[in-house]
Amino acid sequence: MKALSKYFINGLIVITPMVFTVFVVMQIFSVAEGLLGRHLPIHFPGVGLIAAILLILLVGWLSSLWILKSILNYIDRLVGSIPVVKFIYNSVKQLSAAVFESQQLFKHAVLVPYPHPGVKALGFVLPTLTEPLAKNFTEEYVCVFVPMSLNMTAGFNIMVPKRDIIPLDVTGESALQYVLTAGAVMPRGNE
Numbered sequence: 001m002k003a004l005s006k007y008f009i010n011g012l013i014v015i016t017p018m019v020f021t022v023f024v025v026m027q028i029f030s031v032a033e034g035l036l037g038r039h040l041p042i043h044f045p046g047v048g049l050i051a052a053i054l055l056i057l058l059v060g061w062l063s064s065l066w067i068l069k070s071i072l073n074y075i076d077r078l079v080g081s082i083p084v085v086k087f088i089y090n091s092v093k094q095l096s097a098a099v100f101e102s103q104q105l106f107k108h109a110v111l112v113p114y115p116h117p118g119v120k121a122l123g124f125v126l127p128t129l130t131e132p133l134a135k136n137f138t139e140e141y142v143c144v145f146v147p148m149s150l151n152m153t154a155g156f157n158i159m160v161p162k163r164d165i166i167p168l169d170v171t172g173e174s175a176l177q178y179v180l181t182a183g184a185v186m187p188r189g190n191e
Helices: 002-035 047-063 066-079 083-101 172-180
Strands: 109-113 120-125 141-148 151-161
Touching (some): 002 047, 047 066, 066 083, 109 141, 109 151
Antiparallel strands (some): 109 120, 120 141, 141 151
16 A cells, blocks of 8 residues: 555656646647637637737837837836826836846845744845845845745745855756745756
């Protein structure tokens, strides 16, 4: 019975990531096909996804033109003036910019004393503190995001004295895997 239990757990470990990945990719294809595929004059499998990618590229190219930059800035100001919508729009816009433009997000894994001295938690160094924050400290502080295990959407932004940070020589990807698996997968070194 013990062997069956071990084989079952091993099977779950092998199958779960594959099934989850296939499910997410299939959902993306399905949504793209459902939204765009049925409204296009040509139809073949994958046309919705191709159309979505082309639409994103077209919008990206158009947004780089001077006149459209002005229009987009006007729309930003207009949406930014609506009380509740402003908060949601600005939050999503800043998060999108941070994720899509910053190649350094979740790259620098560190150990920090958290939740109290003597204990170390894995975290990720965030961009340099801005002047309004930095001026409140007598020494150099660094902002570190300490994610919660199994849930990357939650965590804590903490300000830590630079002297208390222990840089890790691990890949950002393996540090994220460590957090997402609650420590079951240990971080691998940079090679």
